[in-house]
Amino acid sequence: MLKVIALVGNPNVGKTTIFNALTGMRQHVGNWPGVTVEKKEGIMEYRGEEYLVVDLPGIYSLTAHSVDELIARNFILEGNAEVIVDIVDSTCLMRNLFLTLEIFEMGAKNVVIALNKFDLTKKKGIIIDVEDMEKVIGVPVIPTNAKSGEGLERLKRTIVMMAEGKITTAPIIPRYDEPIEREIEHVSALLKETPLVKKYPLRWLAIKLLQRDEEVIKLVLKHLGRAKMDEILRHVGELEDYYKRSLDIVIASQKYEFLERLLRRFVRHVAEVRETFSDQLDRVLTHPVYGMLSLLIVFYALFQFVFTLGAPLQELLDGAFSALGEMLGLYIGNEALRGLIVDGIIGGVGSVLSFFPLVFLLFVGMSILEDTGYMARMAAMMEKYMRMFGLPGKSIIPMVLAFGCNVPAIMATRTLENERDRIITMLINPLVPCVARMTVITFLAGTFFPERKAIVAVSIYAMAIALALLSALLLGRLVVRGEDIPFVFELPDYSIPSWKTVILHSWERSKEFLHKAGTVILAGSIAVWFLSSYPEQVGTGTSYAEMLGRTFEPLAKLMGLDWKAAVSLIFGIIAKENVIATYNVIYGVSGEALGEVMASTMTPLQAYVLALVTTLYMPCIATIGAIRAEGGNRWALVAVMYNLLLATVVGIVVYTMGSVL
Amino acid sequence: MLLTALREGEEGVVVDILGSPNVRARLIALGIAPGVRIRVIKAQGPGPMIIAVGALRVAIGWGIANKIVVRRV
Numbered sequence: 001m002l003k004v005i006a007l008v009g010n011p012n013v014g015k016t017t018i019f020n021a022l023t024g025m026r027q028h029v030g031n032w033p034g035v036t037v038e039k040k041e042g043i044m045e046y047r048g049e050e051y052l053v054v055d056l057p058g059i060y061s062l063t064a065h066s067v068d069e070l071i072a073r074n075f076i077l078e079g080n081a082e083v084i085v086d087i088v089d090s091t092c093l094m095r096n097l098f099l100t101l102e103i104f105e106m107g108a109k110n111v112v113i114a115l116n117k118f119d120l121t122k123k124k125g126i127i128i129d130v131e132d133m134e135k136v137i138g139v140p141v142i143p144t145n146a147k148s149g150e151g152l153e154r155l156k157r158t159i160v161m162m163a164e165g166k167i168t169t170a171p172i173i174p175r176y177d178e179p180i181e182r183e184i185e186h187v188s189a190l191l192k193e194t195p196l197v198k199k200y201p202l203r204w205l206a207i208k209l210l211q212r213d214e215e216v217i218k219l220v221l222k223h224l225g226r227a228k229m230d231e232i233l234r235h236v237g238e239l240e241d242y243y244k245r246s247l248d249i250v251i252a253s254q255k256y257e258f259l260e261r262l263l264r265r266f267v268r269h270v271a272e273v274r275e276t277f278s279d280q281l282d283r284v285l286t287h288p289v290y291g292m293l294s295l296l297i298v299f300y301a302l303f304q305f306v307f308t309l310g311a312p313l314q315e316l317l318d319g320a321f322s323a324l325g326e327m328l329g330l331y332i333g334n335e336a337l338r339g340l341i342v343d344g345i346i347g348g349v350g351s352v353l354s355f356f357p358l359v360f361l362l363f364v365g366m367s368i369l370e371d372t373g374y375m376a377r378m379a380a381m382m383e384k385y386m387r388m389f390g391l392p393g394k395s396i397i398p399m400v401l402a403f404g405c406n407v408p409a410i411m412a413t414r415t416l417e418n419e420r421d422r423i424i425t426m427l428i429n430p431l432v433p434c435v436a437r438m439t440v441i442t443f444l445a446g447t448f449f450p451e452r453k454a455i456v457a458v459s460i461y462a463m464a465i466a467l468a469l470l471s472a473l474l475l476g477r478l479v480v481r482g483e484d485i486p487f488v489f490e491l492p493d494y495s496i497p498s499w500k501t502v503i504l505h506s507w508e509r510s511k512e513f514l515h516k517a518g519t520v521i522l523a524g525s526i527a528v529w530f531l532s533s534y535p536e537q538v539g540t541g542t543s544y545a546e547m548l549g550r551t552f553e554p555l556a557k558l559m560g561l562d563w564k565a566a567v568s569l570i571f572g573i574i575a576k577e578n579v580i581a582t583y584n585v586i587y588g589v590s591g592e593a594l595g596e597v598m599a600s601t602m603t604p605l606q607a608y609v610l611a612l613v614t615t616l617y618m619p620c621i622a623t624i625g626a627i628r629a630e631g632g633n634r635w636a637l638v639a640v641m642y643n644l645l646l647a648t649v650v651g652i653v654v655y656t657m658g659s660v661l
Numbered sequence: 662m663l664l665t666a667l668r669e670g671e672e673g674v675v676v677d678i679l680g681s682p683n684v685r686a687r688l689i690a691l692g693i694a695p696g697v698r699i700r701v702i703k704a705q706g707p708g709p710m711i712i713a714v715g716a717l718r719v720a721i722g723w724g725i726a727n728k729i730v731v732r733r734v
Contacts, residue, residue, distance in 0.1 A: 060690030065683050091716050095692035124716060212682065245695070249678055249685055253695040278718065279702055286708050286720075380709050380720040486684040487722030490691060491711065 002052040003163050004080055005044065008072055008103065009087035010096055011058035012492040014116045017146035017501050018087055019055045022156065029508045032071050036422055036631045038414060046160045054081070062102045064215040067419045076106055077200065082163045087114045090121045090128060093267060097259055104171035107201030111139045111171060112158050118143035118151070125270045132266035138170040147498050174258040176251060179242065183210060183235055194223040210236055211248040278493045285377050295381060298374065299400050306361045307404040313357035321350025339533050340526070348525030352518040355407050355622055359513045362401070362408035363506035366415055371497030375415065376489060383487050389469045390476035392416055395425040402432035406619060410626035411513060424475050426631050427639050430619035431468035433461055436576040441611045443580050447595040448607040456608065464615050467646065479638065517625030524621035528574050538585055545570055559613060559651035560606045572614060574621055579614050605658040609651050617647035664729040669704045673731035680728035691719055693729065
């Protein structure tokens with residue numbers, strides 16, 4: 001077992017850059033068990049020894065109010081880490097050390113503080129006496145500048161020394177007012193009689209109880225019983241009456257006061273910088289008019305960056321795999337084997353890989369937006385509008401990207417901080433029509449409504465978007481519960497991203513996508529090949545796919561559709577443009593001729609319903625793969641079921657209403 | 662008085678924070694706690710308020726800003 005080093009710190013302190021510097025290329029991106037929160041691990045090498053570096057989620061404190069905070073808190077509590085590296089923004093010590101004090105309060109002793117962005121302190125008129133700070137705080141403090149690499153060698157050395165037990169520390173523990181300290185002592189004495197004493201620092205449990213921390217109340221209740229718990233909570237109530245405020249506020253503000261006194265012992269402010277360049281930029285970029293204008297430009301740029309750059313690469317890869325398949329096909333005599341390899345496997349692998357450029361470019365674009373600090377401004381501006389549908393401001397990005405392709409759009413939900421928001425955004429995203437569905441919509445609209453094709457196509461788009469937003473409200477109430485994250489967040493200073501971090505990070509995340517989404521896409525591709533080739537080729541009317549279509553015909557009938565539509569929709573799961581391609585195969589004609597044949601067998605209303613159902617009914621296999629990669633099997637299944645149900649209901653309603661009119 | 666009563670450029674000291682435990686915890690973690698001095702950078706909608714807490718800039722929705730009790734200094 002490798003010794004574990006955990007990185008902890010506020011968001012925007014340069015934690016990722018330090019993580020990359022410690023681990024280099026040897027890293028792995030995954031999820032924490034059971035939740036859709038990103039987990040990064042990497043191997044650090046120092047003089048031939050290897051250590052496992054775990055990057056905990058970026059957090060401001062260790063309450064039980066968010067999944068991120070709970071993950072970090074439990075990780076520290078369980079004592080899994082040999083060394084905890086607390087990464088601190090030197091220009092913002094007050095808020096950053098608040099987290100440090102909470103870590104100390106949890107009984108962690110093996111802590112190294114990396115005083116990052118140390119180079120910026122001079123510019124901001126802050127002088128930190130590092131030696132004094134070490135004495136006051138009680139653990140090693142290493143000034144670093146992650147972007148340039150300064151101080152990182154010393155940081156490594158200190159981490160390793162601590163891991164070997166060569167450094168003894170004396171972390172400072174905050175003290176509170178007399179009445180609070182008395183109550184902490186009282187509660188600790190009660191807890192001493194329970195088995196909790198072996199696993200948890202009692203002082204921390206006591207403080208958390210005073211702050212009415214739900215998780216800790218649940219934990220302690222099991223061991224202490226109702227009566228004693230009620231007694232503690234009564235005391236908390238009395239103290240709150242005494243202070244005329246809730247105790248979580250009182251304890252926090254006393255912690256800040258304690259911190260302020262500490263800071264005076266090692267920090268000097270020589271000059272207070274009033275208005276910064278970032279402030280001036282914010283005036284423009286969050287301005288009601290110029291801000292919105294720049295937002296549109298950024299959206300446009302991101303969209304172009306991902307799709308205009310990505311689409312040719314995607315086609316290139318797709319073409320290369322088709323060519324490879326054809327070439328191999330010549331050498332395989334056995335027809336069944338040839339079908340499996342060429343259409344099933346190579347086709348599947350090809351479509352997996354063809355998404356790689358899109359996903360990679362998306363991650364690069366998102367990293368740039370995050371690291372420059374613009375993402376936070378975008379979130380701030382959109383918050384009000386997206387909140388109307390129970391979504392956070394940042395969720396506008398996946399919604400906009402979905403018009404291009406849902407796969408990178410789903411991957412973009414990764415930047416949403418709150419797990420609940422992430423899942424809802426992921427679930428509604430497939431409802432927004434991508435380019436593939438646009439081709440189906442425009443083909444059907446053009447064939448059946450030549451006079452009014454634009455308005456017909458727009459009506460389908462409008463319905464899909466409205467359903468997506470309504471679904472966000474509905475799913476937020478029914479399926480995914482969770483507390484609303486209050487609208488308050490940090491606006492980090494604008495800065496130039498570290499390219500190494502951007503590229504490395506995007507690469508790791510895209511690899512993760514291939515790994516997790518790839519199996520779904522490949523399996524789907526093989527399954528559909530099988531359905532369409534056995535017992536006879538599709539088009540003969542006896543393939544499994546066509547049999548399946550006939551089975552679903554009664555359901556399709558309710559929407560005015562027949563088995564041909566059902567079969568087309570089955571093939572559409574692989575890629576939505578297949579819906580029309582399947583009609584090509586069934587009727588044996590394509591292009592305008594297909595339009596004529598379809599026009600003679602379908603009414604405009606039926607075509608309208610087909611376009612609508614194609615838009616809504618089910619995410620394509622690659623999108624399902626992406627949802628699985630981000631949210632796991634459970635949410636991928638929910639997305640499929642929900643979309644199927646919604647499309648069926650909407651299809652039936654629109655057809656019935658259309659028939660009556 | 663409430664934070665929303667401060668104008669652009671004005672400073673205040675936080676006196677109390679109202680609202681749910683979730684809201685309070687989030688504000689405190691961002692450094693907005695009783696006794697802390699803050700300055701208003703942007704106080705005009707649409708879009709959130711922006712305030713300075715030390716070197717830190719925080720965007721606050723109007724609903725939350727109305728939960729922060731301050732004293733003008």
